Amino acid sequence: MSVMKYLFDGYSFDPEKFELKDCGTLVAIEPQVFALLGLLIENRGRMVSKDEIAAEVWDNKIASDASIANRIKLARNAIGDDGNRQKSIRTIHGKGFRFVAETTVAETGAGLERRVQSVSENTPRVGGMQAEEQTKGHTKGTKPSIAILPFQFLGPTDPKSILTEAIPHDLIQALSRLRWMFVIARGSSFRFRSTVNEPQAIGAALGVKYVLTGSVENHGQELIITTELSDTRTGGAIWGERFTAKHDDVHQIRMEIIAKVIASLEVYIPLNEAQAARLNVSENLDSWSNYHLGIQHMYRFTKNDNEKAASYFKVATMQDPGFARAHAGLSFTSFQNAFLRYGGKQKDALLEMRRYAERSIELDPLDPFANFNMGRAVMLQGDLASSAYWLDKAIALSPNYSQGHYSHAFSTMLAGKTENSLPHYDTALALSPLDPFVYAMLAGRSLSLVIDGDYAQAAEAGERAAHAPGAHYIVDMIALIGHSLNEDPAKAQVWADKIRKHRPDANQSLFFASFPFSKSSIKDRLSDALGRYGF
Helix, strand or coil, X not given: CCEEEEEECCEEEECCCCEEEECCEECCCCHHHHHHHHHHHXXXXXXXXXXXXXXXXXXXXXXXXXXXXXXXXHHHHHCCCCCCCCCCEEEECCCEEEECCCEEEEEEECCEEEEEEEECCCCCEECCEECCECHHHCECXXXXXXXXXXXXXXXXXXXXXXXXXXXXXXXXXXXXXXXXXXXXXXXXXXXXXXXXXXXXXXXXXXXXCEEEEEEEEEECXXXXXEEEEEECCCCCEEEEEEEEXXXXXXXHHHHHHHHHHHHHHHHHHHHHHHHHHHCCCHHHCCHHHHHHHHHHHXXXXXXXXXXXXXXXXXXXXXXXXXXXXXXXXXXXXXXXXXXXXXXXXXXXXXXXXXXXXXXXXXXXXXXXXXXXXXXXXXXXXXXXXXXXXXXXXXXXXXXXXXXXXXHXXXXXXXXXXXXXXXXXXXXXXXXXXXXXXHHHHHHHHHHHHHHHCCHHHHHHHHHHHHHCCCCCHHHHHHHHHHHHHCCCHXXXXXXXXXXXXXXXXXXXXXXXXXXXXXXXXXXXXHHHHHHCCCC
16 A cells, blocks of 8 residues: 655655655654644645644643744754745744645655655645646645634623534544545634634635534523534535524533534535536546546436446546545445446446455545445445444444444344344434435335334335435335335335336346345245235
8 A cells, every 4th residue: 555755855754654854864853843844744735823733743732832933943953944044844923834845745655656746835726725736737636624613602601602612622523533524623723713704714714615613692591503614715605504402401412513514514515516526627627526526426326327426436546546535436336336237247346346445445444435335345245244344433433424324224234133223224314314325224224124023114214215316226126015014005016016117127136136134034024025016
């Protein structure tokens, strides 16, 4: 697996090996100074504030200006710079520091080294961030970035006003666990504590595409908390939510807000990024833009859209071979090919599904989306024990990842463990009621209820699933199963007719290839329900 190191002015900075070299010769450097230098280099497209330095290098402990100045001096000495020339580390008086040396990022591994990006302070700025150039004229895009600002307290000072900082702090900590988004540290975003700024101004100051703001209002015996996500490029609001809770439920509402915000960002930011990408000339699309366009087509759950999604993901991987999420996207589209028998090459689809999932894990083992796809890949191959491991890991990495909960429920359902599957289905639906996977969440819940023998609720959940956007013939078969076992032949026949109209070759073999239940008793019951209507 490749690693990255930074090259500037004859120096090489390798965070993986913890090495700083001057023309190949190791430079002695203290760990804290190395961490400070790394923080500046990795954020070279913007100013790094003193508060952010204290938060990242001193681990949120108090650091005096004198202590920071001393470490800056040592960092400069290590790379042949000083306070007068400031050729590499520039002081922004009273605010922070910025790394300004022209820097190349080199990808190394297996004896190979190649330059993938070159950035200097004169590189054009795109969306508040510096453009990153890749070989052959392609652009390697930057991931979506966000700043969480302190909330505003509406009304006179009150003990509950602590929530204006507590909730954003919790959100920063939770969002920092996501691998697909860059989150500005608390030390920088909280500098906007007492000011009201337009999203564009905040985007320019912090170099972010998105900003999340909010308010807390003490309204009698209730607290009213609002959140709003804005695009700093346009100033437009993308998503908002209003929460109401009794004073005694403060802790619960904090957890609810965190879960709701993270699940909503997983839906609305990719959607907004795809809309922005469509306005761009196709030749100018970077890897992240192609990825988000792929995601939008992927969630439409049709054969043509699945093919388009795969083509976007392939372009993204060509632009950035180390883009873990694009490889995971290819695993997802291969899963659809295998699950829904698109193209008829089942064996090839299964191999690709597993290969792309393994590559995404190899590139970024801490990405929940990569682990999610790995779990689904081995699940469809019938390895439910391994599937549970990868899906549990996806949830551990991002506890509010709705699709992780859904797939965990799916895997445990196939094993017949409905006491584990139903709570995860309910969690997934609560976290993301507008998720593209809602149809699948409801369909899986219906099958879990069938296994439990609750045929009335199973029929109701199956009916809702089949009417939800994205539903396909397999979901229609689940609706048929629910009504068949609930002894409602009229409704069951409606779904049988619909299945035959849209998928004449539908049969039990196709159904059970997509649902490899481990218990024969479950298969027998479902087989009987389908057999009553000629499948």
